[in-house]
Structure formats: structure tokens, C-alpha cells
Amino acid sequence: MTTSPTLIRPGSPPPAGPGTATRPAVRARRARLPMALTAAGLAVAAVLALPLVFLLIEAHGAGAATVGNLIFRRLTADLLWNTVRLTVVVTAACAVIGTATAWCVERTNLPGRRVWAVLVVVPLAIPDFVVSFGWASLWTWVHGFEGAVVVMTLAVYPLVYLPVAASLRAADPGQEEVARSLGVGRARTFLRITLGQARGAILGGCLLVALVLLAEYGAFEILGYQTFTTEIFTEFSVSFSVPAACALSLVLILLSLLVLGGEGMLRGKGRISRSGPLAARQMPPHRLGRATLPALAGFVALTVLALGVPVGSSIYWMVARSSHAILGVSLMSSALHTGLYAAAAGALDTVAALPIALLAIRHAGRLRYLLERSTYLVLAVPGVVTAFALSYFSERYGGGFLYQTAPLLVVCYAIMFFPLALVGVKASLARAPVSLDEIARSLGQRRLAVLWRVTLRLAGPGLVAAFCLVFLSVVTELTATLLLIPTGVQTLATQFWAYEQNLSYGQAAPFALVMIAVAAIPSYVLGRFFDRTAHS
Amino acid sequence: MSGAIRSRARWVAAAAVLASGCGLLAACGGSAASGADAQSITLYNGQHVQTADNLISAFEKKTGITVNVRSDDEDTLADQIVTEGSHSPADVFFTENSPPLESLQAKGLLSKVDSSTLGHVPAKFSSPQGDWVGVSARVSVLIYNPSLISASKLPTKVSQLADSQYKGKLALAPQETDFQPIVTAYLRAYGKAATQRWLKAIQGNASGHIYPDNETIADEVNRGAVAFGIVNQYYWYRMRAEIGASATHAEITHFAAGDPGYVVDVSGAGILKSSTHQAAAQKFLAFIVSKQGQEIIGDPSKSISYEYPIGSGVTTQAPETPFSQLQPYPITIAELGDGSTAIALMRQAGLL
Numbered sequence: 001m002t003t004s005p006t007l008i009r010p011g012s013p014p015p016a017g018p019g020t021a022t023r024p025a026v027r028a029r030r031a032r033l034p035m036a037l038t039a040a041g042l043a044v045a046a047v048l049a050l051p052l053v054f055l056l057i058e059a060h061g062a063g064a065a066t067v068g069n070l071i072f073r074r075l076t077a078d079l080l081w082n083t084v085r086l087t088v089v090v091t092a093a094c095a096v097i098g099t100a101t102a103w104c105v106e107r108t109n110l111p112g113r114r115v116w117a118v119l120v121v122v123p124l125a126i127p128d129f130v131v132s133f134g135w136a137s138l139w140t141w142v143h144g145f146e147g148a149v150v151v152m153t154l155a156v157y158p159l160v161y162l163p164v165a166a167s168l169r170a171a172d173p174g175q176e177e178v179a180r181s182l183g184v185g186r187a188r189t190f191l192r193i194t195l196g197q198a199r200g201a202i203l204g205g206c207l208l209v210a211l212v213l214l215a216e217y218g219a220f221e222i223l224g225y226q227t228f229t230t231e232i233f234t235e236f237s238v239s240f241s242v243p244a245a246c247a248l249s250l251v252l253i254l255l256s257l258l259v260l261g262g263e264g265m266l267r268g269k270g271r272i273s274r275s276g277p278l279a280a281r282q283m284p285p286h287r288l289g290r291a292t293l294p295a296l297a298g299f300v301a302l303t304v305l306a307l308g309v310p311v312g313s314s315i316y317w318m319v320a321r322s323s324h325a326i327l328g329v330s331l332m333s334s335a336l337h338t339g340l341y342a343a344a345a346g347a348l349d350t351v352a353a354l355p356i357a358l359l360a361i362r363h364a365g366r367l368r369y370l371l372e373r374s375t376y377l378v379l380a381v382p383g384v385v386t387a388f389a390l391s392y393f394s395e396r397y398g399g400g401f402l403y404q405t406a407p408l409l410v411v412c413y414a415i416m417f418f419p420l421a422l423v424g425v426k427a428s429l430a431r432a433p434v435s436l437d438e439i440a441r442s443l444g445q446r447r448l449a450v451l452w453r454v455t456l457r458l459a460g461p462g463l464v465a466a467f468c469l470v471f472l473s474v475v476t477e478l479t480a481t482l483l484l485i486p487t488g489v490q491t492l493a494t495q496f497w498a499y500e501q502n503l504s505y506g507q508a509a510p511f512a513l514v515m516i517a518v519a520a521i522p523s524y525v526l527g528r529f530f531d532r533t534a535h536s
Numbered sequence: 537m538s539g540a541i542r543s544r545a546r547w548v549a550a551a552a553v554l555a556s557g558c559g560l561l562a563a564c565g566g567s568a569a570s571g572a573d574a575q576s577i578t579l580y581n582g583q584h585v586q587t588a589d590n591l592i593s594a595f596e597k598k599t600g601i602t603v604n605v606r607s608d609d610e611d612t613l614a615d616q617i618v619t620e621g622s623h624s625p626a627d628v629f630f631t632e633n634s635p636p637l638e639s640l641q642a643k644g645l646l647s648k649v650d651s652s653t654l655g656h657v658p659a660k661f662s663s664p665q666g667d668w669v670g671v672s673a674r675v676s677v678l679i680y681n682p683s684l685i686s687a688s689k690l691p692t693k694v695s696q697l698a699d700s701q702y703k704g705k706l707a708l709a710p711q712e713t714d715f716q717p718i719v720t721a722y723l724r725a726y727g728k729a730a731t732q733r734w735l736k737a738i739q740g741n742a743s744g745h746i747y748p749d750n751e752t753i754a755d756e757v758n759r760g761a762v763a764f765g766i767v768n769q770y771y772w773y774r775m776r777a778e779i780g781a782s783a784t785h786a787e788i789t790h791f792a793a794g795d796p797g798y799v800v801d802v803s804g805a806g807i808l809k810s811s812t813h814q815a816a817a818q819k820f821l822a823f824i825v826s827k828q829g830q831e832i833i834g835d836p837s838k839s840i841s842y843e844y845p846i847g848s849g850v851t852t853q854a855p856e857t858p859f860s861q862l863q864p865y866p867i868t869i870a871e872l873g874d875g876s877t878a879i880a881l882m883r884q885a886g887l888l
Contacts, residue, residue, distance in 0.1 A: 074886055144744070221748045234711050234888055237611035238879050240639040242619060384612070391619050400623030483616055487578055487604040487625065498585045498607060501751070505778075 034447065037363075040355035045371050047352075048415055051381045052253065054389030055246045062243030070247055075231070083227040083255065086148055087213045093153040094209045098160025099202055101302070103194070104295055106168040109285045111292070116299050117165075118524050123306035124158040124469075125519025127476035127493060129218035130512045131155050133500070134313035136222055148225040154306040155219065156212055159420075160205030162469070166427060166462075167201035168194070200267060204423055207263045211379035211419070214252055214259070218478060228252050229382050233479075242388060249385050256380035260373055311516060318509035331492075335514050338491040341406065342474035342518075345413035346467040349421035352414065353466060357426040372422070379419040383480035386416050391483060409484040416480065417473045421466040428462015429455065468522035475519045492518065576602035577627040577816045580617065582610025583803060584774075587672075588630060590832050590839035595823045601816050610636045611713065617808065618643060627811040628820055630671070633713040634802050639874040641667040646806040650818050656825040657847040661802050664870050668806030671824050672833050672843035675862055676718060676799045677788040679757050679772055680764035687789060690764060694718060694797025695726070697766075698737035706738065707745040707753045707765030710887040714750060714768050714801055719878035721796035721867050728881070735885035746887070751775075758786040768801060773842035773854060793863035800864045803843060 059067055104110045105117050123131075132151050135142040142150065175197065179189045195202070220230050228251055235245035288295055360372040378386070390412050394403040402408040440450045456463070478493045485494060492515040499508035581588045585607050592603045606626075608616070614636040617624050629646075631637055640646050646667040653669055654662055661670030678690055685705060691697055697706060709715060723731045745762045747753050753765040754775045769788060776784045791797040805824060807817040823829050830850035832838045837853075844852050844859040851858060882888045 073883065075883070075888075078886075222752075224747055224752075236615055237609055238711060238713070238716070238875070238888060240611060240614050240618070240636065240874065242615050245615075388615070388619055391616065395619065395621050395623050400620070400625075403620070403623065404625060482606075482608040483612070485606075487606050501585065 037355050037358055041359045041368075041371060044352045044356055044418075045375055047411075048375050048378050048418055050393060051378060051386045051389040051415065054392055055249050055253065055381075055385065057392075058243045058246035059250055062241070062247045066244055067247040070235075070244055071251065076251075079226060079228050079231055080251075082145070082225065083214065083229075086145065086152070086225070086227065087210050087259075089149050090152045090156070090213055091206050091210045093149065094157040094160045095202055095206050097153065097157045097302070098205055099164050099195070099198065101157075101299070102161050102165035102168055102198075103190075104288075104299070106165050107194070107286055108288050108295070109292075110288060110295055110299070112296075119303050119307065120161055120299075121158045121523040122516070122520055123154060124156070125472050125475065125523050126155065126307070126310050126516055127218065127478070127496070127512070128152075128155050128216060129222055129478065129500075130314065130476075130496070130515070131310045132219040132222040134310035138309065138313055143223055144225055147223045148220060151219055151223060152213060152216065154302075156209050157306075159208045159212065160202065162465070163201040163205045163423060163427065164198050166465075167198045171197040201427075203263055203267050207259065207376065208379065208420065208423065210259045210263075211256055211376060214256055214380040215382050217382055217384075228255070232382055233384065236384065246385065246388075249381065252380050252382070253377060256377055259380075260376055264373070311513065314509040314512040314516075317505040318513075319506075331510060331514055334490045334492050334495045334511065335518055337489055338475055338493070338515070339518055341410055341413065341491065342471040343467075344406075344410045345417065345474045346421070346470040348410060348414040349418055349470045350425060350463050350467045352418065353421040353425040354429075356422060357429050361426060361429050375422060376419045378415055379417075381416075383412075383416055383477060384483065387412055387480035387483035390415075404484060404486055406486055406489075409481065409486070412480050412484050413470070413474045413477060416477070417470045420469040420473060424462055424466025424469055425459070428459035428465070464525065468525050471522045472519050475515055575600065575816070576604060577811075577813045577820060578604045578606070578625050579820070580613045580626040580629045581605050581607045582613050582629070582631040582636060584632070584841065587833065587839055587841040587843070590841075591824050591829055594828060594832055595820060598823065598828070599816075599819055601819065603820065614639055617645065622810050624808055624810045626808050627813045627817040628805055628807055630803075630805040630824075632801075632803050633717075634668075634670075634804055634869050634872055635713055635716065635875045637663065637668040637804050637806050638869070638872070640806065641665060642874060645809055647809045647811070647814065649807065649821055653818065653822045653825055656822075660868060661846050662804065662869070663806070664868075668804045669821055669825055670802045670804045670846055670869075672803045672830075672841070673846050673859065674714075674768040674770050674801050674803070674843050675790070675864060676714065676766060676797060676801070677769045677772070677790055678764055679754055679767050679786050679788050681757050681760050681762075681786050683785065684760060684763035687787070690789060692792045693795050694722065694766075694791055695734060697741065697797075698734050700741075702741045704741070704744065705763035706742045707747060707756060707762040708738065708742040708887070709747045709749050709753055709765075709767075710882055711748060712750055713875070715766065716875035716878045716882075717799045717801055717867075717872050718766065718797055719882060720872050720875060721799050721865050723878060723881070724867060724871060725796040725865070731881055732884065735881055735887060739885050739887050754786065758784060760785070766797070769856065770842035773856065774840055777836070777840045777842070790857070790862075794865055796865045796867075798862075798864045799867065800862065802846070802869060 101116075101120050105113050105120070110116065128151070131154065132142075132147075135147065135151055171194075175193050176189055179193050180186075184192070214227075215229055216227070217229050217233055220227055221233070228248065232245050232248050232252070235241065235248055356372050356375060359368045390408055391403065394401055394408065440454045441447070445454075476493060477491075478497055481491055481494055482497070485491065490498075492511045496508050496511040496515065499505070499511065579588070579592070588605060588607070592605060595601070596603060606613075610631040610633065613626075613629065613631075617626055617629060617640060620626070629637065629640065637646070641663060646663075648666050649662075649669045651666070654666055657670045661673065662668065680687070680690055689701075691699070691702070696702075719731065719735070722734060726734070745756070745765070747756065747765075750767040750771045753762075753767050754771045756762050757765055758775065758779075767788075772784075772786065772788045775786075805821055807814065807821065811817050825847035827848040827850060830845035830847045833841045833843055834845035834850050834852040834854070836842065842854050842856070846859070851860075879888060
């Protein structure tokens with residue numbers, strides 16, 4: 001690939017996720033690479049590499065023989081098969097559900113679009129272990145592969161919905177009109193033009209889903225489904241051997257490299273063309289007509305399954321089960337801490353994603369492309385590994401500095417969920433055409449002032465969306481939290497876990513419900529954000 | 537358009553204010569818990585939260601020493617202590633089973649427990665080197681659902697779990713530290729080759745019913761998803777206390793006296809060498825094996841631990857087989873070790 005600054009080749013890496021199609025084609029000149037931006041980008045990438053460095057150090061410490069024994073055993077083939085088939089099936093299911101719901105909400109006259117726009121996002125806010133627990137406690141068949149497919153699809157499809165909805169909203173309606181006026185049928189227009197426009201966003205969403213699945217633990221533990229990540233946890237828990245667990249985690253990294261490579265190859269073939277967002281305009285929604293009822297039924301069914309079952313079973317357990325009180329912090333206190341940690345991590349990630357996203361969009365080049373892509377790997381690293389990594393570096397090089405304090409926990413969250421923020425930030429920056437920057441600079445504005453007064457203002461809503469995505473993920477995080485949370489403090493997730501471990505389902509349930517309520521706020525903001533951009 | 541830009545600007549401003557405010561508050565949230573002084577200790581708790589909570593509040597009331605608790609899976613905590621090394625914030629490590637303590641002892645991370653504390657507990661339940669003290673005990677049992685399998689059809693020896701008649705009926709939680717001791721006992725009784733064959737066979741029989749923990753086995757057997765499984769006795773008692781006798785459909789029974797499946801597991805506590813609060817930590821250990829501490833464990837009206845107290849002559853008040861009447865397989869704590877041989881064999885058999 002050439003790094004010529006004057007051409008955008010079709011094969012050059014486009015931004016991931018929402019708004020891919022909105023990248024202005026007018027970007028003709030690449031701005032000179034600013035030193036400060038590069039330094040900031042490298043610093044962020046270096047912090048994100050900490051878990052990977054830790055894995056390599058520990059695996060090296062374990063020795064080739066141990067690593068070989070762990071990797072080349074009968075179980076590995078099963079784990080590989082389990083992990084791969086689940087990732088493929090769930091990613092495909094999420095792509096279909098996420099795209100279909102996004103199209104209905106954004107492009108049709110579906111009744112109650114504004115309500116659905118919020119409801120379809122909320123499942124992201126329900127912790128995986130609550131979802132699996134809800135399903136598994138109600139039906140025995142929810143187990144193993146089928147159970148894992150159902151539960152995970154319902155838990156993570158919003159990761160596809162969100163970018164696709166944003167992309168459909170921003171896409172140029174002119175192309176569809178042209179296609180239709182040239183006599184192309186409805187279905188073909190949808191397949192060729194609409195899906196084509198959303199293709200980058202669909203792939204970006206699928207990438208997130210696949211990586212999140214690789215690192216998933218809580219749900220599979222409850223469902224009795226073995227993947228590499230559950231095996232890594234087993235390794236942590238039965239053998240008292242961190243090095244062995246880390247050696248096994250390297251297989252996950254290899255798998256996520258494959259996922260990243262695959263996504264890059266698929267994406268590379270797409271072409272993107274569109275005028276800038278300033279030319280965006282409303283298009284009349286498709287009339288669903290006779291399809292209205294089936295579509296509504298689909299949305300109701302999805303909401304019942306993804307939202308109703310976990311919420312309903314939580315309420316059921318709260319009411320139906322007597323419980324033996326154990327001491328615990330109050331709902332208020334744990335909700336407050338959960339909210340604070342999540343907000344801090346969301347803010348940190350949104351800021352940290354800026355340099356990487358700016359480099360990737362405004363200064364595309366092979367090395368910067370690799371830099372940006374490398375930051376996705378961390379999403380496939382199990383949370384407990386990242387927590388152990390920070391614990392290791394704090395102990396080894398910092399004399400225990402910041403260990404088990406709120407700042408380090410927030411940094412841990414920020415590392416774990418950085419790619420979620422990056423997707424949002426990149427998409428929103430792509431909406432701010434570089435030509436505006438250039439105009440502002442030609443009017444004598446300083447670079448930082450331009451960033452603040454032009455770029456960030458245009459990208460603002462997308463930054464809030466990035467913040468919210470990280471917020472949602474932090475609210476439901478458990479395994480890293482247990483390791484790094486300040487002693488004596490509880491989050492909603494840790495308190496839920498403590499009660500659930502003691503079979504105090506009745507006491508656990510309110511924490512699950514508050515967790516959903518806390519996370520519903522950013523879900524609402526996410527839903528409203530997409531709604532707002534349409535009506536502003 | 538300018539309106540749109542203005543409204544976006546408000547979003548940015550709101551986000552910035554929110555972010556900075558939250559960052560500040562989050563930092564405050566952390567500092568509140570970190571002020572540890574001489575009159576407080578940090579407990580890494582791998583025991584059930586209820587059991588630990590009841591002991592801690594009584595200890596705090598009695599001594600005025602504050603106990604900061606971190607609860608997690610006992611094995612993860614052991615890994616964490618190793619990773620933390622000399623800067624570990626932990627003073628005391630309290631576990632459900634002996635292997636995590638044995639593993640820390642082997643790495644030289646535990647300091648000696650006061651001999652007066654060790655004296656409250658029969659020597660066979662504590663570390664032979666005196667690095668940790670036994671606190672309570674449990675015994676492995678069969679949990680079964682009489683509507684799926686009658687008591688007379690149940691195995692009386694753990695070796696019979698390998699019989700083909702139990703295919704699809706058996707539930708196991710091989711990841712739980714409660715299961716390894718049975719494998720270690722089997723290994724001691726029958727040797728390596730027989731253990732390998734047995735593990736392979738039970739892996740096949742339990743296929744589809746391999747669960748992550750004992751709570752799940754108890755729950756699944758109770759609701760009839762699987763006929764029977766192996767757990768420690770207190771999971772059944774705790775489940776019954778939680779859901780009530782009328783909703784409890786499962787029963788428990790022991791293996792034949794002296795069978796390798798009939799194993800006593802010991803919960804224990806040790807003090808970290810790196811602890812800077814050795815005296816207060818010793819007081820905590822002394823308290824939990826004292827009469828008062830042991831009564832909290834043994835009396836269902838004080839805690840729903842349902843474990844057997846083993847110190848200071850206290851006996852369980854729960855309606856279960858008295859500890860003195862148990863006839864377990866004679867295996868020592870040292871022979872149970874850190875379970876690494878059992879784990880290697882379970883891996884070979886595909887159970888892990």
C-alpha cells in the first residue's frame with residue numbers, strides 16, 4: 001500500500017464503526033503529522049500494550065515445556081472448536097439482528113421508533129452473568145452451545161446496532177434514490193446500496209462482538225460452556241499458576257489477530273464515497289405497510305427475550321426466595337461507586353481515544369493503521385488478566401503504587417474497554433470534515449483551538465456516545481473489579497456476586513435491577529443521541 | 537445549522553463537566569478505604585462471605601481492631617497474593633480449603649501461627665509446619681434427587697462412579713477445590729493407572745453435567761436436571777436454609793466408611809510474611825479458633841455456615857451427623873498438599 005498523501009486508495013483502511021460512510025471524500029491533502037499527536041498516540045498504545053507485555057513475560061517465565069503441555073493437549077482442540085463456532089454463529093446472528101433493528105428504527109415508519117431506539121440498546125447494560133443466570137434459572141435447556149448462542153446474541157447485538165444505526169442515519173440518501181429511479185428493485189437497492197453504505201459499520205460492530213466473545217467468561221461459566229477464556233480462569237483457579245494461565249491467553253491473542261485480519265480483509269474491498277455531513281438531509285422513511293405488524297412483533301419479542309427475561313427473573317428471585325441476610329454495603333453506596341468508576345473510565349477513554357482516532361483518520365498511513373488496529377487486541381484479553389497485569393507492574397516497578405485504589409481500577413477499565421470508545425470517537429471525528437479545520441487554520445486559528453472549537457464540537461455527540469458505551473461495560477464488569485477495587489468498597493456487580501455466591505438470590509436481585517437502572521441512563525442517552533441528530 | 541452546532545457544544549461541555557467531576561469523586565472514593573493503621577488488618581477472604589462476615593463483626597466488637605475484607609475466589613486470591621509479592625496489602629488469608637494455603641506455604645509466603653492458637657485445634661487439621669491453622673471442616677457427600685434415582689441404586693464407593701449405569705446421571709464440579717481432594721485420595725488408595733482409568737470413565741459419565749461450582753450441582757440436582765452429584769455436605773444445608781425445606785427435593789448420603797470418596801476438607805487461615813500488622817493478625821486467628829469464634833461457625837442461629845467447628849471443643853449445633861461420628865478416608869493435610877498431581881491427572885482425562 002502506498003503512503004502517498006495525495007490519493008485515497010479504495011484499499012486504504014477506512015475508519016471502523018459508525019459513520020464510516022460519512023468520511024468526506026474531499027480529504028485531499030493529509031495534514032503534516034503533528035509531533036504532539038503522535039507522541040500522545042504512542043503513549044496511549046503503550047499503556048494498552050501492558051496486558052500483552054505481561055502475558056509475554058509470564059508465558060516466558062512458565063517455560064516452553066509447560067506452555068507446550070498446556071497448549072498441545074486434547075482439550076485444546078475442543079476449546080478451539082467451541083470458541084470458533086460460537087464466535088462465528090453469534091457474530092452472524094448479531095449482524096442480522098443488529099442491522100435489521102437499526103434499519104427499522106432509522107429508515108422506516110415503524111411505530112414507536114423513539115422508544116425502540118432506547119429499548120434495543122438497554123440489553124448491553126445487563127451483566128452477562130445476570131442474563132445467563134436469568135435464562136438458566138428458568139429453563140434447563142439453556143445450557144452448552146445452544147444456550148451460549150441465545151444468551152450471548154441477546155446480550156451483545158447492540159454492539160452492531162449502535163454503529164449501524166449511526167451509519168444509516170448519516171448515509172447519503174441520494175444513492176438509494178438514484179438506484180430506485182434507475183429501476184432497481186426495492187430488495188436489490190437495500191442489498192446493494194443500503195447495506196453497502198452500512199458495510200463498514202456492520203463489520204466494525206461484528207469485530208467488537210467477536211472480540212468481546214473471545215474474552216467472555218461469566219456467562220459461559222454459568223452455562224457450562226467451555227471456551228479458551230473459561231479454561232484460562234480454570235487455570236487461574238486450580239493450579240495456582242499465573243504463568244500457565246497467561247500462556248493459554250496467548251492463544252486468545254492469536255485468535256483475535258485472526259479476527260482483526262479477517263475484518264481488515266473484508267473491509268478492504270469496500271468502496272466509500274459520499275459528500276460531507278453538511279450535505280446530509282432527511283429522507284422520507286420507508287413505509288412498512290403490511291410488514292408493520294410482523295416488524296413490531298419482532299421488536300416486542302426481542303425486548304421480551306433480551307430485557308424481559310433477565311429483569312423478570314431478577315424480580316422473581318427477589319419476591320419468591322426467602323433469604324438469609326448477609327452484611328453488605330448499601331445499594332446506594334455501591335450504585336454511587338459503580339457510577340463514579342464507570343463515568344471516570346468513560347471520560348478517560350474518550351479523551352485517550354482522540355489521538356489514536358485523529359491519527360487514524362486525518363493522517364492515515366500503514367504504521368498508524370497498525371498502531372490503531374493493535375489497540376483492538378486488548379478487547380479480547382480477559383479482564384482478570386488485565387487486572388493481574390496492572391497488579392504485576394504496580395508491584396514490580398511501582399512498589400505497590402496506586403494498587404487497589406480507584407485511579408488504578410479506572411485505568412484498568414479504561415484499558416479493557418478502550419476499543420469501544422475508539423469506535424465511537426473515530427466515527428464522530430470522521431463526521432467533522434478536515435476541510436473545516438483547514439478553513440479555520442487558514443483564518444489564523446491555532447491547531448489546538450481548531451481541535452477544540454471546530455473538530456470536537458462537530459464530533460461532540462459521538463464522543464458522548466463513546467463515553468456511554470464504556471460506561472455501560474464498566475457497570476457490568478466483575479472479575480477485574482474483584483482484584484483491583486479499593487478494599488471495603490463494593491460495586492453493584494461485586495455485591496451481586498457476593499450474594500449470588502451465597503445463594504442469597506433474593507438479596508442479589510435488587511443489585512441486578514439497580515445495575516440495569518444505572519446503565520439505562522446512558523442507554524437512553526445513546527438512543528436519544530441518534531434521535532437528536534435526526535431532528536436537529 | 538448553527539443551532540445544531542450550539543446544541544452539540546452543550547453536549548461537549550456537559551460531558552466535560554461530568555467527566556472531570558466524576559474523576560475527582562472517584563479518586564475520593566478510593567482514598568476513603570486506604571487509610572490502614574495499626575488497629576486495622578486486611579483480610580483476603582476465600583471463605584463464604586456469610587461465614588467471614590459473622591466472624592469479623594464479632595472480632596471487631598471484641599478487640600476494636602477493624603477488618604478490611606476483600607472477597608474473591610480462594611484460588612484467585614492465592615494467585616493475587618503471589619503476584620503482589622512483598623507489597624501485598626493482605627495480612628490474613630482465610631480459605632475454604634487447605635490447598636491454597638499449602639501452595640502459599642510452599643512458596644514461603646506465610647509466617648508461623650502462634651502456638652497457643654494452633655493448640656486450640658487438633659494438630660491433624662492444621663499445617664504440619666505451623667504456617668496456618670485449621671478453622672472448620674466439611675465432608676464430601678452424594679447429593680441426589682430421589683425422584684430420579686433411588687437411594688438403593690446410588691454408589692456406595694466412589695470407584696463405582698465409573699460404572700456405565702451412571703452415564704448421564706452424574707454431576708461433577710471438577711474446577712472446585714472440593715473435588716481435587718477426592719482425586720488425591722483415590723490416587724493414594726488405588727495408584728496412578730487406576731486413577732487415570734477412573735477419571736476417564738467419570739468424565740464420560742458426567743458429560744453434559746460438568747458444572748462450575750457446588751452451588752450449581754446442588755441446585756441442578758434439586759430441580760431434577762440431573763440425578764446425583766458430589767458436593768460437600770454444607771451446600772445442601774445452606775441451600776435448604778435458603779429455599780426452605782418444602783422446596784428442597786434433594787437428599788444427601790455418605791459413601792461407605794473409609795472410602796476414598798469420603799473425605800474431610802479443612803478450611804484454614806494464615807498470616808502473610810509481608811504483613812506489617814503481625815500482632816493484630818495473630819489476634820484474628822486466635823479469635824476464629826476460640827470458643828466464641830467456633831460457636832459462630834457451629835451455630836446455625838449465629839451464621840448459616842453449616843461447617844463443622846473443629847477447635848476449642850465446640851461441636852456443631854446443626855441437625856447433621858456429628859463430626860465425631862464421621863468415618864472418612866484417613867488422609868492427612870500434607871498428603872492432600874496443593875493438589876497439583878490430581879490436577880495433572882484430571883487434565884489428562886479432559887476434566888479440566
